[in-house]
Amino acid sequence: MYCVKCGVKLQPGVESCPLCHTPVWNPEGKTEEKRYPASLPERTREADLSGAVAFTILSAVAILVTLTVCFKLYGALAWGGYVILGIALFYVLAVLPRWFRHPRGEVFVPVDHAAAAAYVLYICLKTGGHWFLSFAFPVIACSALLSTAMVCLLKYVRGGRLFIFGGFLMLCGGFTVLVEFFEHLSFHTAMFRWSLYSFTGFFGAGLFLLIVGMIPSLRSSMEKRFFF
Amino acid sequence: MAKNWYRLDTAGLIFPAIARRDWSNAFRVSATLDEPIDPDTLQRAADDLRPRFPSFYVTLRKGAFWYYLEHSSARVLVRQDYAYPLSFMSSAELKQNCLRILYYQNRIAVECFHSLSDGRGGSVFLCTLAARYLELRHGLTIPPGGMVADLSQPPPPEELEDSFLKNAAPVAASRREEKSYRLHGTPEHGFKTLTTGLVPTQALLDEAHRRRISVTALLAAVMARSILQLQAAETPLRRQRPVKITIPVDLRRLYGSRTMRNFSLVLNLGVDPRYGDYSLDELGRIIYHQLQAAATPQNMAGMIAANVQPQQLTVLRLTPVGVKNFVMNQVYRASGESGGCLNISNLGNVELPEPMRRHVRRLEFIIGPQRSYPNNCSVLSYGGTTAINMIRSIRESELERLFFSHLVELGIPVEIECNRR
Numbered sequence: 001m002y003c004v005k006c007g008v009k010l011q012p013g014v015e016s017c018p019l020c021h022t023p024v025w026n027p028e029g030k031t032e033e034k035r036y037p038a039s040l041p042e043r044t045r046e047a048d049l050s051g052a053v054a055f056t057i058l059s060a061v062a063i064l065v066t067l068t069v070c071f072k073l074y075g076a077l078a079w080g081g082y083v084i085l086g087i088a089l090f091y092v093l094a095v096l097p098r099w100f101r102h103p104r105g106e107v108f109v110p111v112d113h114a115a116a117a118a119y120v121l122y123i124c125l126k127t128g129g130h131w132f133l134s135f136a137f138p139v140i141a142c143s144a145l146l147s148t149a150m151v152c153l154l155k156y157v158r159g160g161r162l163f164i165f166g167g168f169l170m171l172c173g174g175f176t177v178l179v180e181f182f183e184h185l186s187f188h189t190a191m192f193r194w195s196l197y198s199f200t201g202f203f204g205a206g207l208f209l210l211i212v213g214m215i216p217s218l219r220s221s222m223e224k225r226f227f228f
Numbered sequence: 229m230a231k232n233w234y235r236l237d238t239a240g241l242i243f244p245a246i247a248r249r250d251w252s253n254a255f256r257v258s259a260t261l262d263e264p265i266d267p268d269t270l271q272r273a274a275d276d277l278r279p280r281f282p283s284f285y286v287t288l289r290k291g292a293f294w295y296y297l298e299h300s301s302a303r304v305l306v307r308q309d310y311a312y313p314l315s316f317m318s319s320a321e322l323k324q325n326c327l328r329i330l331y332y333q334n335r336i337a338v339e340c341f342h343s344l345s346d347g348r349g350g351s352v353f354l355c356t357l358a359a360r361y362l363e364l365r366h367g368l369t370i371p372p373g374g375m376v377a378d379l380s381q382p383p384p385p386e387e388l389e390d391s392f393l394k395n396a397a398p399v400a401a402s403r404r405e406e407k408s409y410r411l412h413g414t415p416e417h418g419f420k421t422l423t424t425g426l427v428p429t430q431a432l433l434d435e436a437h438r439r440r441i442s443v444t445a446l447l448a449a450v451m452a453r454s455i456l457q458l459q460a461a462e463t464p465l466r467r468q469r470p471v472k473i474t475i476p477v478d479l480r481r482l483y484g485s486r487t488m489r490n491f492s493l494v495l496n497l498g499v500d501p502r503y504g505d506y507s508l509d510e511l512g513r514i515i516y517h518q519l520q521a522a523a524t525p526q527n528m529a530g531m532i533a534a535n536v537q538p539q540q541l542t543v544l545r546l547t548p549v550g551v552k553n554f555v556m557n558q559v560y561r562a563s564g565e566s567g568g569c570l571n572i573s574n575l576g577n578v579e580l581p582e583p584m585r586r587h588v589r590r591l592e593f594i595i596g597p598q599r600s601y602p603n604n605c606s607v608l609s610y611g612g613t614t615a616i617n618m619i620r621s622i623r624e625s626e627l628e629r630l631f632f633s634h635l636v637e638l639g640i641p642v643e644i645e646c647n648r649r
Contacts, residue, residue: 006629007636008425009643018423018646019629036647037308037332040419041315 001026052098059087059095081122089119105151113144135186139179146171162219166209173202232299234283238392238535239490240343244288244295244322245556246564250418251599252317255347255606257354258337260590265331266365270306273360274329280379281353283388283488284344288322293549297343300325308332312420312647313619314596317341329357334589336361342490347575347593347606348478349488352377354591359584368583376581384486391485392532400537401530405496405567409459409469411601413622422594423628425616426643427635429577429609435638439509444574445516447607447616448473450638452498452511454630455569465502472498474568475519479532482525493531495522496567508634565600574607590615597621605631 001010001024003017013032016023063084070080092115097103117140124132146168153164180195212219236244243253278285285304286297302324309332317326317339326341338354345353355375362368372378436446455471476492485491497518499506506514521527538544544552575593591610594617598604602622608615618628632642 003644006633006644007642008632009641011643011645014646018644018648019625019632021625035332035335035424035645036311036313036422038311039308040312041310 049099052095055091055095055098059091062087081126085119085122089115105155106148109148109151110144113140113147116140131186135182138182142175142178146175160213162209162213166206166213169202169206169209171206173199173206176202233289234286234297234388235390236295236297236343237390237487237489237491238532238539239346239492241295241539242556242560242564243341243343244290245553246560246599247319248599250316252322253342253599254314254317254339254596255342255350256313256337256339256592256594256596257347257350257608258335258592258594259354259358259588260335260592261358261362262334262587262589264334265336265361267306267331269364270329270331270336270357270361273357273364274304274306276360276364276379277353277357280356280377280381280383281488282383284327284340284353286326286344287324288319288326288341288343290549293545293547293552295343295549297326304329306331309335309337313337313422313594314339314420316418344490345488346476346478346490346492347573347595348480348492349490351375351575351578351591351593351608352488355578355580355584358588359581362584362587366587368587370581370583373581375578376584383488386486387488389485389487390489391479391483391487391491392536395479395483395485395525395529396533396536397526397529398533399530400534401527403534403563405563406470406500407566408472408496408498408569409455409463411455411458411569411603411627413602413620413624415602416621416623419621420597421620421625422647423618423620423625423632424592424645425618425632425635426645427614427616427640429612429614431640432614435640439512441512441516442519443609443614444475444572444607445512445519447574447605448475448497448515448572449508449511450634451570451572451605451631452515453506453508453634454627456499456501456506457630458627459501468501470498470500472496472568473515474565474571476571476573477523477528479528482523482528493528493535494568494571495519497522498569508638561600565598570601570603570605571595571598572605572607577609580610585611592617594619603627 001012001014002008003010003020003022003024005020005022006017008017008019010017010024011032013026013030014024015026015032066080066083066087067077070076070078093112096111097108117137120136120140121132123129124136150164150168154161157164176198177195180189180191180193183189184191212222247253282299283297285300287300287302289296289298304325304327306329309330317328322341326344328337328339330337330339336354336358338350338357340350340353352375356377356379359370359376360379363370370376432443432446436443439446441449451473452471459468459471474494474496476494479485479491479493480487483491495518497515499511499514547555573593573595578591580588588610590613591608592615593606593608595604595606597619603618603620605616605618607617618631620628632644635642
């Protein structure tokens with residue numbers, strides 16, 4: 001059997017040419033002799049836990065040193081709480097996912113935000129502030145919502161990346177206005193001092209991506225020039 | 229106490245450093261026999277080869293300053309092949325063995341981490357394994373010589389030497405090279421598609437001799453033409469890049485070495501499409517003459533020195549292996565593979581002893597995709613047939629289509645096999 005398009009000889013029984021995918025007429029109904037079995041190797045990636053182990057040991061040592069210094073010098077936790085919770089926050093953000101073979105973004109992004117919220121709450125309580133519920137919590141909650149939605153869309157929706165990124169950028173613009181609004185409520189600052197600038201930048205970039213996504217010729221031209 | 233470890237050879241040093249979490253540099257050689265493989269006999273044959281090929285039965289270990297190879301206590305267990313060749317070799321696997329022996333139907337395959345040996349060394353190992361298998365299975369007596377090693381003798385020291393160190397010039401050649409066009413496509417994340425083109429060796433030789441060039445130069449010219457077409461279809465002329473084919477040169481012939489470790493260097497040969505169009509004749513002549521001019525003992529000695537000299541610097545030798553890995557990674561990323569579009573690694577024509585020839589239907593050689601480009605090509609001729617193996621880690625088969633179609637246009641019959649389902 002030969003491929004009518006490429007002119008190469010094909011194995012008996014193949015359904016299409018492996019080179020140009022032209023369907024092959026198989027009048028004798030022969031079946032293809034498979035040169036390789038169907039079994040796939042187990043997908044292996046390096047576990048590479050060395051970094052996680054090293055960071056865990058370093059974090060534990062840093063916490064111990066902080067505790068020792070604080071209790072030796074002041075007989076109390078003093079500023080050690082900031083340091084210890086800071087290390088814990090860094091650990092949750094950067095080290096915790098390394099323990100997992102396939103860290104799931106839709107789980108870790110909300111967890112990271114929760115850890116950040118806890119740290120900020122500690123600072124608020126420690127400094128006697130009254131800004132957590134009116135400013136920090138809503139800002140972190142909005143950020144968590146936005147980034148989790150982005151991660152889920154990227155993971156579960158096939159294609160449409162330009163629309164997802166475009167929409168995300170536009171929402172980021174809206175988010176900056178929201179941040180300034182919460183700032184205004186909590187600290188009684190004037191509205192629209194800075195957020196309109198960032199909103200314009202984010203919104204413009206997002207809109208550009210949406211337009212590129214909607215016009216196939218523009219999209220392919222951009223792909224050609226910017227592939228990497 | 230006998231020494232049970234080896235330094236990595238000069239070429240092998242780079243491969244552990246540049247391995248990624250889902251990519252490692254390995255190659256495969258396989259022999260297809262005239263009957264289904266018996267795994268128990270193959271296992272016995274594999275065990276029998278251990279004393280003769282100690283540098284193949286090793287594990288990869290990390291020292292304070294360098295990686296090294298240590299004799300493996302773990303048996304290399306033969307196992308069935310997978311749906312695609314050269315699946316990822318993880319560091320956990322390399323800590324057990326750097327070698328795989330696989331079988332499927334009539335085929336014995338050996339997959340080897342590149343720090344152990346190159347294609348020539350690997351094919352000697354495979355041919356000796358197949359010879360031992362046939363001896364055990366059919367009671368044949370296969371005389372050693374050529375591609376079959378003598379199992380009754382211990383390995384001579386010159387088979388285990390790092391021949392790079394002996395043949396480096398006092399002054400290093402420059403590594404500077406213009407970046408070439410980069411092949412690309414939709415990645416397939418793990419699966420490697422292998423397209424094998426079976427071509428009558430005589431037809432290839434006739435075509436090459438008619439043009440007064442070598443078979444390697446002919447194949448490289450056809451490949452360069454295919455890549456030039458691919459690039460022209462997607463990039464305006466002014467933004468095009470040189471199209472260069474990376475051709476490994478077996479240095480054993482140049483320096484009379486008998487080493488079974490790595491002893492080859494690559495040359496990037498090709499043309500710059502911005503200077504004008506090239507016919508296939510012109511491409512063939514250019515690549516052939518570039519190859520002839522570059523693959524001389526003097527020039528290669530300078531290139532060897534460029535690899536050997538850095539590893540002899542005291543400061544570098546005393547640098548911890550982790551830092552070396554980082555530096556080598558960055559250097560490799562910047563210049564390691566940027567000079568060529570893809571490899572064409574031609575092992576040439578392999579002759580087997582007469583008693584084996586009756587049982588061995590086909591020999592093949594396959595190199596995996598490189599770290600930064602998705603296609604590669606490897607060639608081996610045996611028994612009047614040349615197997616051209618094109619492997620890719622992307623979905624698109626356009627390069628294979630263009631390459632094999634051009635061979636057909638030259639009047640060379642091509643039979644295609646593919647592992648894709």
